[in-house]
Amino acid sequence: MGQEIMAVAAARELRDNEMAFIGTGLPMIAAYLATFTHAPGLTLIFESGIIGAQPRGLAIGVGDFKLLSHCQKATSLYYALSLLQAGRVDVGFLGAAEVDQYGNINSTAIGDYRRPTVRLPGSGGANDIASLAKRVIIIVGHQRRKFPARLHYLTTPGFLDGGDSRRRAGLVGGGPSRVITDLAVLGFEPVSKRMQLESVHPGVTVEDVKAETGFELLVPSTIPETVPPTLGEIRLLRERIDPEGEYLAPPQPAAPKAV
């Protein structure tokens, strides 16, 4: 359920006829769901040089031949990423190892950069997408260690130090518009650019979200519940998009709460 509602909430952020830069996993599932529902005219771009993908089935990554086969244009990484710099990409989807209160992301290292405890894969195209897309949607599991007060390494820009620091740094893209987790949908307060709660998923409380967030979250006085997935959306996810449960694991029984 947690992953399904993430996919559904993310899909609803996409609009028809947009140019969307997509990563692996849940972002891909969300993009497929959008094309099967309200956004059939979405153009899917992958940094590997795949423009206008028309995939048959789930891909394991952005370099998967399933995405390349019968796409509109097979080209270079430089071409695909240059579309971002030219302002042609409406929306980018990103995952994260760590995300802070301004939507900055770490995907490089945990611990000291030169001698890290855990060396992560690195930016890839994430910094490019987040620097340049008109808006960015971050999809991440909501655990305290993934929402730290301070990142170990700032790989990918959100709103940097908040306020207008992003614009002053010379970043031309719009920055993150939403953070979608398995607990909630979050956004950014327009002036301070601090992360704020937008809605909580069914069965989740504001306190649950705060408990799993390592920084102070802005919480408006009324928090609606995230619109739950429709039966049609659930069926598309389970029967058409991920029938093997590769990304959307079957729902697990809830762990008993400590009293």
Next chain:
Amino acid sequence: MTQVSHGQKLISLAEAAALVPDGAHLTISGFAHSLAPLALVRELIRQGKGNFELTSMGDCWAADMLAGAGRLKRTRLSNYMFEGFGRCPNFSRAVEAGEVEADDYSHFAITSRWVAAALGLPSMPVRVMLGTDLVRKKPLDRDAIAEAPCPLTGEPLLFVRASRPDFALVHASRADAEGNVQVFGTVSTIEEQARAARRVIVTVEEIVSGQTIREQPESTLLPGFLVEAVVHVPYGAHPAGMFRHYNFDRQHVEHYVRAGKSPETFRQYLEAYVFGVPDHYAYLRKIGIRRLMELRADPWWGY
């Protein structure tokens, strides 16, 4: 250093690896589980070559094998990840142990360093990496980036210095004896890497006639004048794949990732698949004809 003369570009894998000296600055083709010249990388390791420096975009496979064999000294990279299988085990462990120095870029910025070299420019402006640790933390490349306004409009930009690796090592679909190289499917950053490098060695799935190349010239990614040597290496990307030739070998990738979990098990992997086989054809025999045939691409889907 050996130099291959014009008109004799077709050489053996052993001869190709012998061209690359210890300590060379390499850039290697690859994106996720495709386009990786892994037969050549295995041969470099077999010949004892090492102490390499890499400038990297997506050559996770080459980097991880070199790191696991202790042949990688330092790298500037934008991303090493085994898509669908997690982190690159040997590379990650080597950085965590302080054995490999790393300096991080974004994909667009590292590629722009090759583009600058390809265009004959000292640097290239980009609008990425600004405001992040990719600019602030530069253990190797403090002098390779600089923030400066556009002299014409005043807009803030990041300039990245041209990078000219000693060698580009590339795996491609097919070539002719003159070194005209064609690639089917996405082309990653092969063109930028090859145009930036001082010398280019290409391994290919097929050697075809010059006439065949000229019947489809729009597919020629690298014209012969850029290419010093060509090696015929069927399944040369294995366990990675090649679009329209064969899919990546999921079973072998899982085996590799498991082996990479510790130096001891990876040493056993290298014994089995690199040191324990005299050449690429012995490697293919070890993988087995049945597996290789299973990986063959369906001509309609291309994989």
